[in-house]
Amino acid sequence: MVTADELAQIHGRMAEAGISNAGAYMRKMALNGYILHVDLAPVRELVSLQRRCSNNLNQIAVHAHTYGLYPEEIDGLKEDYEKLWGQLSGVLKELAALVGK
Template structure:
């Protein structure tokens, strides 16, 4: 039986980034609901955060798919 050692540090980093994105999105939603609008800079910031999340997530999923094929 083979033993597979997996480095989960990329997963931890993605979870941390996802939490920050979620927190930022919640703050923007609160502001929009409280004051009736949000600033374009806030939307741009959210877009950058989510772009930064999806690229490493896609890479991780490719690596996991390769492991499953073993």
Template sequence: MDGKKRRRPIHLHVMVSEEEQALIRERMAEAGVRNMGAYMRKMALNGYVLHVDLSPVRELVSLQRRCSNNLNQVAIQANTYGGIYPNDIKTLQKDYADLWGPLSDLLKKLSEIVAL
């Protein structure tokens, strides 16, 4: 060495599998980082792990499909017979209200996660 003191004199060693190394390199590429030491240091100091339960999203997707199906049925009714029954409109309104309540709750939870 040329006598300079290192800024980071402590060496850390971590063992990973080939699959883990490939995943680390993939995430480095996604982040636009080429230096593995810099990436590992940044993740160890500032990174965090999120575990997201997507079951509410699945429920919302199911509700969304039902609403879309009902809307298509009403459109077919209107185009074929020229009219829409008030009960059909009420059903659509209820379905959309059922969809927006959970969606609003999910968005609140996601905004709390982002605020971390």
């Protein structure tokens, strides 16, 4: 039994946690006292970038063994890895800020 304002706050917290089932939310809160909702979208993007870089590197290695190496291919790899490490740096800074709180 809660007031309308309390119910609205509960629904707001449920939405923040990404939980739509009130019973599941109440059980989680009663047992753990907290809920963590982690947005892993930046990590998923890093994994995707890493896979692309790995695939490109493998393709270039096969090509290099067969035909030799072209500077444009190396430049493309450098750009991919710079993008990957730039995003990784951003994610690490965000995590460090969260840990520091």
